[in-house]
Amino acid sequence: MNQYVKRVLGELCARNQHEPEYLQAATEMLQSLSPVMDKHPEYEQLGLLERFVEPERAILFRVPWVDDHGHVRVNRGYRVQHSSAIGPYKGGLRLHPSVNLSILKFLALEQTLKNSLTGLPIGGGKGGSDFDPKCKSDREVMAFCQSFMTELYRHLGADVDVPAGDIGTGAREIGYLYGQYKRITGEYVGVLTGKGLAYGGSLARKEATGYGLCYFVEQMLAAHGKGFQGQRVVISGSGNVAVYACEKAQAMGAKVIAMSDSCGYIYAPEGIDLAVVKQLKEVERKRICHYVERVPGATYHQDASGIWQVPCDIALPCATQNELDLDAAKALVQGGCYAVGEGANMPATLEATEHLLASGVLFAPGKAANAGGVATSALEMSQNSMRMSWTFDEVDEKLKAIMTDIFQKAAKAAQEYGPSPDNYVVGANVAGFLKVADAMIAQGVC
Numbered sequence: 001m002n003q004y005v006k007r008v009l010g011e012l013c014a015r016n017q018h019e020p021e022y023l024q025a026a027t028e029m030l031q032s033l034s035p036v037m038d039k040h041p042e043y044e045q046l047g048l049l050e051r052f053v054e055p056e057r058a059i060l061f062r063v064p065w066v067d068d069h070g071h072v073r074v075n076r077g078y079r080v081q082h083s084s085a086i087g088p089y090k091g092g093l094r095l096h097p098s099v100n101l102s103i104l105k106f107l108a109l110e111q112t113l114k115n116s117l118t119g120l121p122i123g124g125g126k127g128g129s130d131f132d133p134k135c136k137s138d139r140e141v142m143a144f145c146q147s148f149m150t151e152l153y154r155h156l157g158a159d160v161d162v163p164a165g166d167i168g169t170g171a172r173e174i175g176y177l178y179g180q181y182k183r184i185t186g187e188y189v190g191v192l193t194g195k196g197l198a199y200g201g202s203l204a205r206k207e208a209t210g211y212g213l214c215y216f217v218e219q220m221l222a223a224h225g226k227g228f229q230g231q232r233v234v235i236s237g238s239g240n241v242a243v244y245a246c247e248k249a250q251a252m253g254a255k256v257i258a259m260s261d262s263c264g265y266i267y268a269p270e271g272i273d274l275a276v277v278k279q280l281k282e283v284e285r286k287r288i289c290h291y292v293e294r295v296p297g298a299t300y301h302q303d304a305s306g307i308w309q310v311p312c313d314i315a316l317p318c319a320t321q322n323e324l325d326l327d328a329a330k331a332l333v334q335g336g337c338y339a340v341g342e343g344a345n346m347p348a349t350l351e352a353t354e355h356l357l358a359s360g361v362l363f364a365p366g367k368a369a370n371a372g373g374v375a376t377s378a379l380e381m382s383q384n385s386m387r388m389s390w391t392f393d394e395v396d397e398k399l400k401a402i403m404t405d406i407f408q409k410a411a412k413a414a415q416e417y418g419p420s421p422d423n424y425v426v427g428a429n430v431a432g433f434l435k436v437a438d439a440m441i442a443q444g445v446c
């Protein structure tokens, strides 16, 4: 490993001992950048890595709200503004009890690299709260969102920081957040993306991350003489990313045979009926176990991680970080899986990723493969600024072109810097980093 990288990694570990997720993401990135630092020794003089691994700003705040029983509840709100080197901070808001600073710092770091890969002028950030919108009434969710935005609004702006959805933050939450922003500032500007179509949202934003994942994986498969047609696909999760990854994979001729939520997974050897999943998850907000009551031939299995034991050709982890560990990776390889595309952020652990790569599995890292969501968010920002709306097909065409371009960038950087030309993990980290590095150098020490 390059000595500069080794030193920065050592210092980072010492300073952030209690942030395992952040260390995991930063370690993967720094290791990938070793050949870049060999080639550019001048980066050490500029302190580029030390600056890059320290977020520009991390905001932490109290979010008080009143529940339906009249009790005052208090959650913790965050916004990590990681890098504004190439544009305003951009990245989602996660609402989940597991949210903490470590998780948001890892997500913000990855977001900076991802946003750079899109080729669009957007920096990286991420935020959220340990609030759990599950089992809350609409009024409680609204009360939380209004309180959250009452503090966060002062740090946002169409040219400052533009959040979006993420786990637990869907159309309902974005609507409440936007309403409160507008009410406080009196401004009707594109300060959030993932908005409803009636008030400035973009067509195809809902579908973008899942569709974009399939476009990226399609490119990766095509580069190796393969395709989705007739392949058995396993997809974890049944949220926004998973549902639209399933829709596009099916449209490309794949047979999706398993999906999950945090409680368990469904196995449908004849192929998932996506209309039933959508009805359960998007309309009724119910658990995926109810699928088997509506579709004969499907089975439900408690323990979500069991999904990786299902033999498949292609696996698309689309749920959450570290859901695919070393044992899962081994099971996938044994079951014949030859390609993995990360729809979620960092769903595979470092050990799992290493095992998959060492086993010759084609691996599409999340920061490249799931960039379609944020890319389409940037298209939503453009439409807001221009006061116009593109059609679904126009947005989808742009999304496809962006994902193809991201694949080519990752492949080119892998060719130049990777231990092998198929190592898109290194390719994505390097390609994402180099653009931000150029901007940081041009802007001086800041």
Ligand code: NDP
Residues within 6 Å of the ligand: 165, 166, 167, 168, 169, 209, 236, 237, 238, 239, 240, 241, 242, 260, 261, 262, 263, 304, 305, 318, 319, 320, 321, 323, 343, 344, 345, 370, 371, 373, 374
């Ligand atoms: P959603 O909240 O819509 O869905 C998350 C899904 O994952 C739910 O079905 C949830 O089940 C399930 N899940 C959570 N934890 C586990 C687990 N341990 N095992 C199995 N399933 C689990 O989130 P999104 O679909 O928006 O996001 C999913 C991932 O994709 C996240 O990592 C997010 O950061 C990433 N991402 C999202 C983008 C977007 O545009 N939405 C863009 C880029 C990345 P349950 O309902 O039981 O909790």
